[in-house]
Amino acid sequence: MMDFGGYPIAATAAAESWDQLHWFLIGVCVFFSLVVFVPMVVFAIKYRARPGHKPTYISHNNALEIFWTAVPTVILMVIFAWGWIVYKELVINAPPNAMEVKVMARSWGWTFQYEDGRTTNDLLFVPVNKPVRLVMTAAEGDVIHSFFVPNFRLKKDVVPGIYNTTWFEARIPGRHQFFCTEYCGAGHSIMIGAVVVLEEEDWQLWRWGKAIDMPDWVGIGGKRERMLTASQGREAAFQVQTAHLDQKSLIDRGQELHRRQGCVACHSSDGTMGIGPSFLGIFGEEVELSDGRILVRDENYIRGQIENPRAQIVRGFEHAVMPPYPGRLSELDLNALIAYIKSLQGSTTAQRMTEE
């Protein structure tokens, strides 16, 4: 059956008081809707035009008019006051002992810096049952974003040049989806991530840099892996991140990385044979691997070799051992390097000549 997602979990005390206010508001809405719709339907039927039925001349009724002015005003004041109380609890009253996390939003990604200087991307690690105060701004020269965690009912714009603060105290461990909710361009809808609420032990482990296994999703966003599969996400991110870099500067960046990351030490760019195969003219060409398989050296092959060099070694280079680079090259660097390799389209004859 169609899964409609259900009511979002209240993962903080403030969210709970927000829910009470919300149910009260729904009650008021339903009540006033009925106060209007029921008479509307009844009058429509009872006083429908039919032969012999006469409309009676009524122009106004002061008592009734005063009544339906005063009563709504009182109810509205109650709603306003309750709204103010929930707002104070939700946004303003951060306890003094809250742990401070600095949040920087930039076009299409988040960086969180903790009190010990560590930074993480797109994942905010917090301990359970501890108040956390967020100090948020957008990168210099960037646009307005907005940090929104539905499970915490928490939202605050992240404005360049201004430090906006808000706070929460998560009570349910697990991954809570967060969104960017202020339109910020092409990557607005992939600029999402998770607030990872850790149990106390996991939190201590994580703080000292030890590996922990990620808790699973909670509430909305809880029932599946990330919306975009890894490669699709990477493709979208690449498409978006390099939107502002034109092709030429991407290749330049790739060339510089080729030298600075030490690839030049083994992979030449002019066809001369080094420890590893030269990059010249290899992109898109077929090659025989050490285990006899023939495959085309495309983007995924290069990306795979960088992540795990032992997987598909080209025939003849079994002895050379390439240091693994997982996680050391940013998405942009990876794509720049690939763009650079793609650009080396010299004739393969130069390659073959050196091999004789």
Next chain:
Amino acid sequence: MAGSVDTEGFKEHHPAHHFKDADHEFFTVKNGMWLFMLQEILFFAPLFVAYFTFKFIYFEDFQYSAAKLDWKLGAVNTVILIVSSFTVVRAVVAAQRGNNEGLIENLIYTIICGFGFMIVKAIEYSSKIADGVLPGAWMNNAALVEAAPQAPLFYSLYFMMTGLHALHVAVGIGLFAWLLLKAKRRELGPKYYTPLEMTGLYWHFVDLVWIYLFPLLYLVG
């Protein structure tokens, strides 16, 4: 129908078909003009609000930057506009009394004052541009930015407020030139001087804006 002439020798004016008579047209147009003034107040409002806001946030920088403005030229411009308001009133009175020469004379004074204002403005702007004091990102007067980092913002507001006002003055001058032509053709008499009255109202409004601009920008600094 050739321009039929009324008793005092001014061109006959026929009110539009949907008006009962000339008075009905006159007071409707005046009502419309006041509505136009209302819209003009709100048109200048955001610039004043931006100026108040940034003056509050960057008080010292704005004080320092404003000090560089030449208040004497500002004062001269204020006097010029006040005189021109006066001559406009005399022009309207002249038309109401059918004194066409007085009308033409005062219109000419008003246009002269208008040009005077623009000339003083030109002097001021050129002196600013000369020593690199330009709005926003164009600012290249390093000393000023050194002393007051928000000077570019002040000068953005300065150029925009006085620029928008100067634009309105220019439009005013154009209108008075058109009125001068009509006066020469004896079209503005006691029976029909609506365009003159409305342009007069517009001109007084432009003077009004400058009355507030002058102390805000030049003096309070």
Next chain:
Amino acid sequence: MSKDQHHHHILANSTSLKVLLFLFVFTFLTVFIARFDFGALNFPIAMLIASAKAMAVMLYFMGLKYDDNQNRAIFFSGFAFFGLFVFFVAVDFFARPSSQMPPRGQSFFAEVTGGPSFERPWEVSEEILAYGREVYFDQACHTCHGDEGFGDGIAGIAIGARSFHDGEGWKNGRRPSDVYKTLMEGLGAMPAYPTISVAARWAVSHFVLDFGPEPPADDAESLARFGIDPSLADGGLGSGEEERATIPVDFAIERYILR
């Protein structure tokens, strides 16, 4: 249709002259008063004088005094809505806490240095050698120069990476500052490492020299190349801006943020 009884009012010459005079006087007044500084009162006073002049223009020159209430209501409502606009924007900016408005140019994130810092990093010591070892492996120097510094790293064999045990033939020289220079600018096939912290670079320099024979000592002149004055307690490193261990912003963003 409401009958317009108003006749066309003609402003008497005397009145217009009086108003002109009034305006001149008040213009002079506002300029004169501007000389004295009343502090916070400057602004209200200037506005009061300007409003007086404005009222004069509105009532007499624009004839609002002789006009009907409708036109007066129309024009003055403009000021009312303008005031409403100013009120809310002013209260918002007035009540805004200073913590929300950072001073210009203050960097948001704490400085990304990480790692221990040393008072006099150009001098060898046990701790700096230990830190040097940690950086040596963290920056994957071993892939070329080998785990024991014999230049026998996997990638180093073919391109003849330097062995640190061999005391001869160091192109840039064997003083710690020379090795520091190589790390700063790179040498031939060896990439430069401008972005690791100053302390990390000195630590690696000492660590690699420790494999081989006793390196020649640095002197004031060789250290000056990197803005270090050995006579000072911290060698001027603490204050020296360009030599401080900051990571260039774009590289930091690439390395720490975009990944």
Next chain:
Amino acid sequence: MHHSPEGTTYLNYPKGLMSWLVTLDHKRIGMMYLASVLFFFFVGGVFALTIRLELFTPEQNLLTADQYNQAFTYHGVIMVFLVIIPMIPAAIGNFVLPLMLGAKDVAFPRMNLASYYIFVAASVMAVATMFFGGVDTGWTFYTPYSTQTQTATTLMLCAAFVAGFSSIFTGLNFMATVHKLRAPGQGWGQLPLFVWAIYATSVIQVLATPVLGLTLALVALERVAGVGIFDPALGGDPVLFQHFFWFYSHPAVYIMILPAMGVINEVIPVFSRKPIFGYKAMAAAIFGIALVAFAVWGHHMFTSGQTALVNMLFSLITMFVAVPTGIKVFSWIATMYKGSIHFDAPMIYAFAFLFVFVIGGLTGVVLATLGADIHFHDTYYVVAHFHYVMVGGTLFGFMAGLHYWWPKFFGKMFNSFLAKLSAVLILIGFNVTFFPQFILGIQGMPRRYWSYIPEFTALNQLSTIGSFVIALGFFLALGYLTHSFFFGKKAGSNPWRALTLEWESESPPPLENFRFDPVVTHGPYEFKGERV
């Protein structure tokens, strides 16, 4: 202008295309506005369907990110500036207002024609941006994104700036008309409530639109000359832009809804054969809404970093907008009490209006509640709210007005059954489209996302299906109205037996509106008995 020959109407006298293009007649200008507005309504509708199609699945399949951003920007800009603001005041108001006042034309006919051509210039510029790289800032043009994006935003800003003046001139013209051109015997107490609504709308148009004009000019200057007012790098403040923008844009939503209320004020009494309940309170309510509208704009900025004190003030004052709105709704229902209700097409649209507008209004109160808005801001809850009041309110109001005055516009009746069928279709399609979006909003789906997490798939698919039902309803309406325009049965001068002045003239009225001098002898809603 001399009297038009006997038997001719404004449609066929004077003759020729040029007589239409340079007409000074408020009725022709009104019809030209109507044609332009309906054209742009369908263009905006196409963008809406494209957006809904893209959102049928979480992944990106129809449009890329940039194309999607441009689609919702054009949907927003076209619908707001070129359709819903001029829709009732300029199209229907231009035609009906002078007739209701017994006047021969609006106060300044030339300004009226200028207003139309400024509107045409603005729309040409707005559409031209599509060929210069499109615009992807959203109709709100928030800085600093609008000052950084490389798209044709500067041209669009000029288009909106120009469109602003068209709106100001219309407002100014109508105010002067109501002030000075009322029929003899027609004091403020005898004015039909539609005139009150159009008058209050004009007050807002004249007072608020200039601020938008200058704000958009400042953003254009920011893009071209880097003046730095809204750019934090140069010392400016993006929140200041939001203050400037919403100072216009909230009153603008009342420019949209008040005329619709005006239409409903006319339709319900006529089809209930009873005077409107509490005429004085209704007129005061209209004016009350228009005035309070100027002091509430901050409720669009509760999460923007606006200080808590100002958040509280804006939330409190926004509550007071709900009181007059409540008075109006209750009075409409009270008008039906003991009436004799005729279920003609305009009345069906009025019922649809009441049903949808009440839900829209109540969710508005929810959004005005400070605490609640923190969760709902910029989610689909807000999208659903403003579509309920804009599409539900203004559009149903417009359709009610269009059907109510159609006989007066063209002297022809339309197929009543098809009209009711299309009204019901649109009502159902509307609720299927936008009620799921309330739930999406509660679940936290943000606005302006071109792809969303899979949990939201089902409701989005439901919403997309609903949007096509709306489209179906409107195409049906286009059909029978076009048929009625050419082959409709002749309609008398007062088919609904209404009592306002415009029904005393012929259908369609002659060039000079009345072939006699109209005098007001009775109130606009003194219904004494059954429709005779």
